[in-house]
Amino acid sequence: MAPRNSLLDAVKRCADDHQEPTAARSAISRGDVASHASSTAANDSNGTRIITTIGDVEQLRSVWTSFEGHRDGDIDFYLEFIRSSSNTLRPHVIVFYRDGEPAALLAGRLDLNRIDHRLGYIRLPSVRSRALMFMGFRGEQTQANCTPIVESLLETLRTGDADYAQIPTIHDSGIYRAALQLPSFVCRDHLPELSQNYILRISGDFEQVYGQLSSNLREQIKRKKKKIQADFKGNAKFICYTQPDDLESVVPQIEEVARKSYQRGLAVGFNDNVAMRRRLAFCAARGWLRIFVAYLGGRPAGFSIGTVCNKTYTSDFLGYDPQYRDYSVGTVLQSALIEKCCEDGVHVIDFSAGYADYKKRFGNDSMTVARVYVFAPKAKGIYLNGVKTVTASLNKTAKYILASGGLLSKMKKTLRSRAWS
8 A cells, every 4th residue: 555645745735736826916016906805894883804905905095094103014115015026916904993993904915935934044945825924013902903803814814815824013012912812722823933123212413322332332433434444545435325316326236245245145135136126116216215335445345225214214134245344344334324314313223123233232222023923724834833833942942052052153153154155
């Protein structure tokens, strides 16, 4: 008798059978209303509604913009992402109504992708999946608002529309607690991804902000600036680009640096492609874009890309050419970035989630952010949850052992050096 196929093999075969609906993808890129799923309206004045078309999202604009939130949940940023992402099938926005009026919403999209399982920096093979990728919560995160939104999400997963959902949020927020408490044991995220998000709250002018940095950091910046000026004999510039017309010339310069950076070796970070150029053009047209480039000896040596939205600078991409590591290009560039933000009236610099030494050194505040998963109660969803739980457990154990032995930072440096090579 032939051996019985394992559940894992069966799931992988099923996963690769999914094909992206070309018609829906084309309709989204045109910006018209086209979706294979219809919006579900609440039956009474209190309930949830799922928005699955760009047209219906636009009808929420006045309500959406009345809520405060992170840039990634801005309605125009959200719609641009939906239209430009080659992996996105349609919008998926869960709106909770109270007394007939929208009280809160969770903005997301239905993507066709592969869940990102990693052991440290090493990306593991994964199966193709349909994923609800959420980008931001708008409204007050009370239990009364978050519970029905997560219940709606669970119902979508039960029907098989998606294999899992991913929710970025702040640790212990309302949506964080609801996403961990409401799903069943096999669908729940047992080890949510937590990380520190360092920020710099700006109070006063640049001299005041600079004076609040540690004496060691100030001395390093001063010493490296002096070395740069001496070695390049005044042929060193730190330029901020903000205009759409700048992109044609500066993007190839950024790519020249990015392809040499350790981030490229790890398959993360900036990559010059059609979607990236469209995103940068959109941010520039909105007046948000800030591209900082360090030029040493007339050549690009480092870059930092972000946006200024609602008085907050959000860091998105950065990198530097390893041949200039002795000049601490990234550190000096961050100093120039902070000076420009002070001039522009920025209140907060958000270094984005994930630990890095420079973030801690430049930041004066931090918060714990989380990425919470919820899995469908199907064979594939349970399999994905199992793999995620095992890899997360191994990562947590390995990090603890390395940190206890004082080896964690050395290991990171080794892996980044290999990525450079």
